[in-house]
Amino acid sequence: DTAVSQTPKYLVTQMGNDKSIKCEQNLGHDTMYWYKQDSKKFLKIMFSYNNKELIINETVPNRFSPKSPDKAHLNLHINSLELGDSAVYFCASGRRSGITGELFFGEGSRLTVL
Amino acid sequence: AQSVTQLDSHVSVSEGTPVLLRCNYSSSYSPSLFWYVQHPNKGLQLLLKYTSAATLVKGINGFEAEFKKSETSFHLTKPSAHMSDAAEYFCVVSGGGGADGLTFGKGTHLIIQP
Numbered sequence A: 001d002t003a004v005s006q007t008p009k010y011l012v013t014q015m016g017n018d019k020s021i022k023c024e025q026n027l028g029h030d031t032m033y034w035y036k037q038d039s040k041k042f043l044k045i046m047f048s049y050n051n052k053e054l055i056i057n058e059t060v061p062n063r064f065s066p067k068s069p070d071k072a073h074l075n076l077h078i079n080s081l082e083l084g085d086s087a088v089y090f091c092a093s094g095r096r097s098g099i100t101g102e103l104f105f106g107e108g109s110r111l112t113v114l
Numbered sequence B: 001a002q003s004v005t006q007l008d009s010h011v012s013v014s015e016g017t018p019v020l021l022r023c024n025y026s027s028s029y030s031p032s033l034f035w036y037v038q039h040p041n042k043g044l045q046l047l048l049k050y051t052s053a054a055t056l057v058k059g060i061n062g063f064e065a066e067f068k069k070s071e072t073s074f075h076l077t078k079p080s081a082h083m084s085d086a087a088e089y090f091c092v093v094s095g096g097g098g099a100d101g102l103t104f105g106k107g108t109h110l111i112i113q114p
Helices: none
Strands: A004-007 A010-013 A019-025 A033-039 A043-050 A055-056 A065-071 A071-080 A086-092 A109-113 B004-007 B010-014 B019-021 B025-029 B031-037 B044-050 B057-059 B064-070 B073-077 B085-093 B102-103 B107-111
Touching: A004 A086, A010 A019, A019 A109, A033 B085, A043 A071, A043 B044, A065 B107, A071 A086, A071 B064, B004 B102, B010 B019, B019 B107, B025 B031, B025 B085, B031 B064, B031 B073, B044 B057, B044 B064, B044 B073, B057 B107, B073 B085
Parallel strands: A010 A109, B010 B107
Antiparallel strands: A004 A019, A019 A071, A033 A043, A033 A086, A043 A055, A065 A071, A086 A109, B004 B025, B019 B073, B025 B073, B031 B044, B031 B085, B057 B064, B064 B073, B085 B102, B085 B107
């Protein structure tokens, strides 16, 4: 059973389109995250949700809108895609309290904008 | 405030020789420290973690790391490299905010020569 699963694994689309990525975790964690990994492998946190409440919202264009219908799901919708949005997007889950700081990552969704 | 510096962007070793990936950190708190590994086209996986217990931490696949407070270092080592160790490695520091407060290093790409 996959702990953190995200779909789709690959997206190829044209500039200006809208796309969504879905994420689900079955670990019972209270917090979920979206990270963006660029072509140099640098990881940048985008959003964090704790029990469906937005906790972290880093400097991300408002074309990116996360939605958490329940604490096991966190989706990412991107409007009006731009070339610079091409990246790998990772969903992760963890516990906000305590000092564990251990995250469980999905396998990533590679977005290519043409 | 906290930060993490991975001193080498690329490390190349021969199969069967030791691996050393270097990481320095700074943190205003007593930090928790982690190493994550990312194999090609995969998500990140936790290798090992330090959370103020033993300073020498053993992880999966024969890796270990030593927390040295006086040197603010958390270097990752393995006695004998295997071809399957070729991957990207991330050093991560947490300042006590649980999974929310993680700062990722820029990654070290480990190359294993046959």
